[in-house]
Structure formats: C-alpha cells, structure tokens
Amino acid sequence: MEGSGPENIVILICDGMGFNHLYISELVTGEAMGSHSPVVSIGRNEALDNLVTDSAAAATAIFSGVKTITGYLGVNALGEEVNTLADILKEQGWWLGLITNTRYYDATPAALYAHAQRRETEVITDFLMESPLDLFYAGGLEQLGINPFTQKPTPRSRIHELIASGYRVLGLNFKEIGSPEFEELKGTVAFVTMGDKSFENELLPGEPTLLEMVDRAFEVFMTEERSKFLVIEAGRIDDASHVNDSEAVLAEVSAFRDVLSYLLTRLSLDRDLLIVLSDHETGAVAVPYGKPDGDFSLSWSSNGHTAAYVPIIAYGKGSQAFSGFYHLEEIPRKICALLDVIICVE
Numbered sequence: 001m002e003g004s005g006p007e008n009i010v011i012l013i014c015d016g017m018g019f020n021h022l023y024i025s026e027l028v029t030g031e032a033m034g035s036h037s038p039v040v041s042i043g044r045n046e047a048l049d050n051l052v053t054d055s056a057a058a059a060t061a062i063f064s065g066v067k068t069i070t071g072y073l074g075v076n077a078l079g080e081e082v083n084t085l086a087d088i089l090k091e092q093g094w095w096l097g098l099i100t101n102t103r104y105y106d107a108t109p110a111a112l113y114a115h116a117q118r119r120e121t122e123v124i125t126d127f128l129m130e131s132p133l134d135l136f137y138a139g140g141l142e143q144l145g146i147n148p149f150t151q152k153p154t155p156r157s158r159i160h161e162l163i164a165s166g167y168r169v170l171g172l173n174f175k176e177i178g179s180p181e182f183e184e185l186k187g188t189v190a191f192v193t194m195g196d197k198s199f200e201n202e203l204l205p206g207e208p209t210l211l212e213m214v215d216r217a218f219e220v221f222m223t224e225e226r227s228k229f230l231v232i233e234a235g236r237i238d239d240a241s242h243v244n245d246s247e248a249v250l251a252e253v254s255a256f257r258d259v260l261s262y263l264l265t266r267l268s269l270d271r272d273l274l275i276v277l278s279d280h281e282t283g284a285v286a287v288p289y290g291k292p293d294g295d296f297s298l299s300w301s302s303n304g305h306t307a308a309y310v311p312i313i314a315y316g317k318g319s320q321a322f323s324g325f326y327h328l329e330e331i332p333r334k335i336c337a338l339l340d341v342i343i344c345v346e
C-alpha cells in the first residue's frame with residue numbers, strides 16, 4: 001500500500017506511432033531511446049471487431065482495461081459505460097491532468113472522461129462539463145461556440161456552462177475567458193487552439209508547441225501536493241501519418257522526443273512512473289533509404305492505421321510490472337495492481 005506504488009503517474013500516448021516512427025525519432029533527433037533504464041515491451045492492440053484498431057477502441061483499452069468495438073470510447077461492446085483510470089484515481093484522491101495537441105473531443109482524450117461513440121461530439125461535450133479532470137489543455141475551442149475570428153462566445157456558446165460547472169476557462173494562448181462565480185473551482189480547462197494544434201513545423205504565430213503546453217502544466221504539477229495522474233497525448237503523429245506528410249511526421253516525432261526528455265528531467269523516477277506508449281501504427285511508414293550521416297527518406301504504404309505491434313516503454317517506480325508481450329487492455333490493470341486498487345471490468 002503506502003510507499004509501494006508510484007507517487008505520481010504520467011502516461012505519454014503517441015497516437016499513430018509504430019516501432020518505425022520510434023526509430024525515425026532517433027534518426028531525426030540523433031538521440032538514442034535507451035537512457036534512464038526503460039523497461040521496453042511489446043503491445044497488441046486489436047479491437048473486438050477489427051485487427052486494425054482505431055484511437056477510440058485503443059484508448060478504451062488503455063484507460064478502462066476493456067477490448068471494445070472500433071468507434072466506441074469509454075463503453076464496452078454492449079455500449080455500457082466502463083470506469084476509466086480517471087474515475088478510479090479521482091476516487092483515490094488523485095489530481096488528474098490531460099494534455100493533447102488535438103481537440104478535446106478527439107477519441108484519445110475523450111476516452112479518459114467520456115462514454116460515447118467517437119462521432120458524438122455533443123455527447124462528449126456533455127461529459128466534458130462533468131469531467132473529473134483538474135487540468136485539461138486541448139484544442140477544439142470552436143466546438144464550444146466561439147467565433148473563430150473574434151474569439152468571443154456566440155449567444156449559444158457552451159463556454160458559460162463549462163464555467164458554471166466549476167472550471168476556470170482559458171482560451172487561445174491561455175488567455176482568461178472566465179472563472180466560476182463561487183469558490184468551487186473544480187479545475188482549469190485551457191483551449192490552446194481552434195481545432196487541432198498545427199503541426200510543429202507549421203505553427204501559427206503565438207501557437208504553443210506541445211512542450212510549451214506540458215511545461216505550462218508542470219507549473220501546476222510541481223506545486224500540487226496530491227498524487228498526480230497526467231496523460232499527455234502527442235496526437236498529431238497520427239494525423240501527419242494519415243496524409244503521409246514526412247516533414248510533419250519528423251516534426252511531430254521530434255516534439256514527442258522533446259516532451260519525453262523534459263519528463264525524464266522533471267519527474268523523480270525513484271518515486272514516479274512514466275509510461276510511453278502508442279495506440280496503433282499509422283501509415284505503414286518505413287525507411288527504404290538511409291546513410292549514417294543522417295540522410296534518409298521515408299516511404300508510406302497506407303493512409304490509414306495498420307495492425308502491428310506497438311511500443312510500451314516504462315520508466316521509474318513500478319516500471320518492471322510493464323515488461324512482456326500483452327494487449328493494451330492490461331495497462332490499467334497493471335497500474336491498479338501497483339496502487340492496490342480494484343479496477344472494475346466485467
């Protein structure tokens with residue numbers, strides 16, 4: 001119990017990152033992956049209806065420990081809501097954070113706090129209002145009824161509902177949109193972009209990098225006394241791979257490596273657990289040509305996801321529990337076993 005499990009847990013999800021993307025991240029940064037003694041493992045990720053999974057079913061495995069149907073998030077194959085790690089750790093008194101460079105209603109972030117089909121954006125937004133998260137940085141501000149030109153709420157904007165639910169809401173570039181009236185601050189939601197954040201090699205003026213978002217969150221993370229559970233999604237490796245944009249992929253995997261280096265510096269691995277993993281591979285990317293001096297090219301065989309093993313890399317306290325070959329659905333079970341809490345999975 002006390003003292004045996006990790007004090008804080010950070011999960012860095014690289015959406016769409018297969019083993020070749022990980023290798024490419026070494027080529028582009030010139031930095032090997034082996035520092036800080038990681039436990040390196042191999043994950044399967046198939047959904048119940050398809051060997052080629054999607055972010056919804058994969059994230060439901062990662063956060064709730066159930067295999068489900070593609071397109072389902074936070075629900076089992078029967079469409080019934082399943083507990084997420086956020087629900088379980090909130091009950092244990094943990095602080096919860098979620099950062100993504102995609103939209104708040106995208107499948108990966110949404111599977112942590114919502115129970116819906118991936119296309120049910122309004123239902124996911126309903127769950128956002130009652131989410132247990134203490135900190136949430138994402139894109140997708142326009143979905144809450146913000147005029148993209150003036151950046152002011154439209155008359156039917158749901159921003160006011162979000163504020164009334166107890167969130168301090170920050171808009172683009174972390175500018176204040178509004179705070180709850182009473183002293184019942186539930187947490188902070190920051191919408192750092194309209195839609196998805198731009199690819200890291202095409203950032204708009206003032207648009208933060210993924211690392212800047214993480215660094216901002218760490219201002220809170222480092223001062224919070226409770227045990228902390230932080231999920232960071234490097235979500236745009238997937239998008240860049242869908243369109244086979246090699247330059248953008250190099251920029252996105254570099255951004256992932258920047259965040260990984262940062263986390264390995266800021267976390268105390270004698271107390272904290274860091275898990276880096278992917279939900280699925282996208283694009284069937286390969287390196288058909290390369291020289292040791294750093295000259296290499298990428299080839300693509302798909303515009304979609306592929307059925308393939310995914311990397312699971314654990315660092316720090318409790319990392320040994322993550323060794324082996326297993327399905328992503330084992331991740332929350334392993335976390336709960338380390339913390340000696342029960343995960344309800346039927």
Ligand SMILES: [Zn+2]
Pocket residue numbers: 016055238239242282305
């Ligand atoms: Zn995708």
